[in-house]
Amino acid sequence: MKLKKITAAALAGAMALSLAACGSSNSAAASTADASSTAESTTSETSGDKKLTVTWWGNQTRNERTIATLDLYAEQNSGVTFDPQVAEWADYWNKLATASAGKALPDIIQMDYKYLDQYIKNGLLTELTSYVEDGTLDVSNIDEGILNTGKGADGGLYAICIGENAPALVYNKTLLDENGITVKDNMTVDEFKALCKEVYEKTGYKSNYYYNQGENNLEYVLRAKDITLFEDGKLGAASADDFNQYFGVFEDGIKEGWMLPASSFAERNIGTIEQDPLVYGSDPANRSWCTFLWTNSLSAIQAAAPDSMELGITTWPSDNTQKSNYLKPGQFFCVSSDSKDPAEAAKVINFFTNSVDANKILLAERGVPASTEVADAIAPELDEGTQKGMTFIKDVIAPNCSQINVAPPEGTSEAINLLKQLEEQLCYGQITAQEASEQFFTQGNAFLAAKAG
Numbered sequence: 001m002k003l004k005k006i007t008a009a010a011l012a013g014a015m016a017l018s019l020a021a022c023g024s025s026n027s028a029a030a031s032t033a034d035a036s037s038t039a040e041s042t043t044s045e046t047s048g049d050k051k052l053t054v055t056w057w058g059n060q061t062r063n064e065r066t067i068a069t070l071d072l073y074a075e076q077n078s079g080v081t082f083d084p085q086v087a088e089w090a091d092y093w094n095k096l097a098t099a100s101a102g103k104a105l106p107d108i109i110q111m112d113y114k115y116l117d118q119y120i121k122n123g124l125l126t127e128l129t130s131y132v133e134d135g136t137l138d139v140s141n142i143d144e145g146i147l148n149t150g151k152g153a154d155g156g157l158y159a160i161c162i163g164e165n166a167p168a169l170v171y172n173k174t175l176l177d178e179n180g181i182t183v184k185d186n187m188t189v190d191e192f193k194a195l196c197k198e199v200y201e202k203t204g205y206k207s208n209y210y211y212n213q214g215e216n217n218l219e220y221v222l223r224a225k226d227i228t229l230f231e232d233g234k235l236g237a238a239s240a241d242d243f244n245q246y247f248g249v250f251e252d253g254i255k256e257g258w259m260l261p262a263s264s265f266a267e268r269n270i271g272t273i274e275q276d277p278l279v280y281g282s283d284p285a286n287r288s289w290c291t292f293l294w295t296n297s298l299s300a301i302q303a304a305a306p307d308s309m310e311l312g313i314t315t316w317p318s319d320n321t322q323k324s325n326y327l328k329p330g331q332f333f334c335v336s337s338d339s340k341d342p343a344e345a346a347k348v349i350n351f352f353t354n355s356v357d358a359n360k361i362l363l364a365e366r367g368v369p370a371s372t373e374v375a376d377a378i379a380p381e382l383d384e385g386t387q388k389g390m391t392f393i394k395d396v397i398a399p400n401c402s403q404i405n406v407a408p409p410e411g412t413s414e415a416i417n418l419l420k421q422l423e424e425q426l427c428y429g430q431i432t433a434q435e436a437s438e439q440f441f442t443q444g445n446a447f448l449a450a451k452a453g
Contacts, residue, residue: 049079049080050079050080050081050341050344051080051081051082051083052080052081052082052083052107052108052339052341052344052345052348053082053083053084053085053106053107053108054066054070054082054083054084054085054106054107054108054348055084055085055086055087055092055095055096055106055108055109055110056085056086056110056331057086057087057088057089057092057110058086058110058365059272059273059274059300061299061300061303061365062365062366063086065361065362065363065365066084066362067084068361069351069352069358069361069362070082070084070348072357072358072361073348073351073358077347080344083106085106088269088272089271090269090271093115096109099338100122100124100338103338104338105124105336105337105338105339106336106338107335107336107338107339107340107341107342107344107345108333108334108335108336108339108345108348108349109125109333109334109335109336110331110332110333111125111159111331111332111333111334112331113149113328113329113332113404113407114407114408114412115407116150116152116158116159116332116334116407117152117153117406117407117408117409117410118409118410119158119334120152120153120156120158121152121153121410122410123337124336124337124338125158125159125334125335125336125337126158126334126335126336126337126339126342126345127156127157127158128156128157128158128159128160128335128346129156129157131342131343131346132157136343136346136347136350137160137346137349137350137353138350138353138354139160139353141354141370141371141372141373141374142160142161142370142371142372143370143372145327145403146161146164146327146329146370147161147370149161149329149404149407150329150332158334159329159332159333159334160332160333160334160349160353160370161329161330161331161332161370162330162331162332162333162349162352162353162366162367162369162370163296163329163330163331163364163365163366163367163368163369163370164327164328164329164330164367164368164369164393165294165295165296165327165328165330165367165368165389165393166294166295166325166326166327166328166392166393166397166401167216167220167292167293167294167295167315167316167325167326167328168292168293168294168295168297168298168313168314168315168316168389168392169290169291169292169293169313169314169315169316169317170278170290170291170292170293170297170301170311170312170313171183171278171289171290171291171311171312171313171314172205172278172289172290172309172311172312173309173310173311173312174308174309174310175199175203175205175289175309176199176289176312177310179199179202179203180202181195181198181199181202183195183312183314184314185314185315185321185396186315186318186321186400187314187315187317187318188317188318188319189221189245189249189317189318189319191317192249192317193249193252193253196253196258196259197256197258199258199289200256200257201258203284203289204284204285205284205287205288205289206253206257206258206259206260206264206284206285206286206287206288206289207253207258207259207260207288207289207290208260208276208277208278208288208290208291208292209249209250209253209259209292210292211260211262211265211270211423211427212270212420212423212424213270213271213292214246214419214420214423215229215416215419216292217246217292217316218243218246218419219405220316220318220324221245221246221317221318221319221324222236222237222242222246223318223320223323223324223326223402223405224318224319224320224321224323224324225242225319225320226323227242228405229405229408230408230409230412230415230448233409233411233448233449233451233452234445234448234449234452235415235440235441235444235445235448237441239441240434240437240438240440240441241437242437242441243436243437243440243441244433244434244437247422247423247426247433247434247436247437247440248433250423250426250427250433251426251432251433254426254427254429259427260277260286260288260427261427261428262423262424262427262428263428264277264286265277268280273297273300273301273304274304276288276291276301276304277291278290278291278301278305279304279305279306279309280304292316294328294330294367295313295367295368295389295390295392295393296330296364296365296366296367296368296386296389298311298313298385298386298388298389299363299364299365299383299385299386299389300365300385301385302383302384302385303385311385313388313389313392314396315396321400322400322401322402323402324402325397325400325401325402326397326401326402326403326404326405327393327397327398327401327404328404329367329370330366330367330368331366331367333349333352333353335349353369353370353371353374354371354373354374355374356374356377356378359374359377359378360378360381363378363381363382363383363386364378364382364386364389364390365386368389368390368393375390410451411447411448411450411451411452412448414447414451415440415443415444415447415448418439418440418443418444418447419440419444422436422439422440423436
């Protein structure tokens with residue numbers, strides 16, 4: 001029996017959990033219990049010698065492709081079955097935290113760069129060097145710089161990059177072309193603001209400055225000034241003034257009318273591609289001509305866009321894009337320290353990394369394959385959006401970028417949540433950019449100091 005026959009039960013459980021916030025607690029609990037019992041009974045029908053739990057976050061495209069790839073592995077490796085655990089980004093990390101407290105982490109975990117250091121330091125991941133040395137994991141076609149992003153401070157290898165990506169400003173090229181507006185690569189922050197104003201005056205469409213996901217954008221802007229967002233248990237900025245430029249974009253945009261108000265996001269799931277203001281909504285007052293994404297999201301945003309909309313891609317604004325730009329491990333796969341069969345889990349990760357057949361299913365949805373051999377082999381089969389992202393990385397980012405910052409240390413979540421709150425208050429006109437800068441500098445450092453202490 002293939003994995004897709006148990007997927008409905010697994011996804012039903014995930015849906016029941018997400019619906020718990022919307023319905024009554026009793027009905028949600030009943031739905032979750034029913035889905036869990038269904039999953040258990042269906043999984044027992046397919047039990048083999050080895051059953052591995054695999055977890056990831058993502059959209060429906062990723063879910064379908066990942067499940068199909070696990071199906072293929074199961075077909076080629078008799079006796080291996082999988083239990084998929086899928087969640088949206090907002091819920092994913094809470095579910096992993098609960099699982100780690102119960103020492104029940106999935107065998108294979110999709111990991112983000114920003115959380116890798118925390119999981120390593122808390123002893124939640126299996127060190128993988130021995131599997132490289134015995135040939136279970138083949139990393140020979142992975143760039144050393146990308147491979148090293150999966151290492152901890154102790155030099156051990158804890159994560160394998162399964163896709164490279166880069167920051168990408170995606171925009172409604174059809175709209176801008178129709179109104180004689182051009183976009184250039186490597187815009188400064190002031191040039192971006194001037195472009196936003198021009199688009200608004202000519203089209204009525206507003207701008208989104210990565211609202212409520214801003215730590216990535218703030219980090220990008222600071223890199224132009226040789227400032228690291230988080231450094232040595234504190235904010236890397238020397239003073240609150242270092243944040244004025246970032247917060248000032250929101251303030252100027254709200255005052256001049258070209259920035260989407262916070263109310264535009266009230267009914268959206270922020271970070272969900274299908275509800276991004278670039279592609280979702282009918283009123284230009286609540287639509288954006290651009291969105292801040294990553295190159296591995298191009299296929300998904302193109303699929304969500306109207307057929308009549310051609311998308312363009314350029315760099316995020318920065319006063320020095322050579323310093324700000326970087327190549328990022330799109331996602332990692334890790335083996336948890338709770339896995340009962342880490343060797344088989346490592347084999348599965350190797351399959352995702354080095355199997356051309358597997359990657360003809362995955363089609364670079366998580367980013368450009370880390371294996372150069374695999375990337376070359378599947379390039380002709382990629383859709384237009386993914387090919388556009390690969391070309392953008394090759395021609396625009398790679399020749400003009402710097403080393404990615406080290407992963408942020410444990411304890412940054414409070415500072416990131418503070419940043420989101422300040423953006424919201426700023427966009428509602430409750431505080432000024434200067435006040436936001438001062439509060440982020442003072443309170444953000446206090447949060448980090450408390451964690452370090």
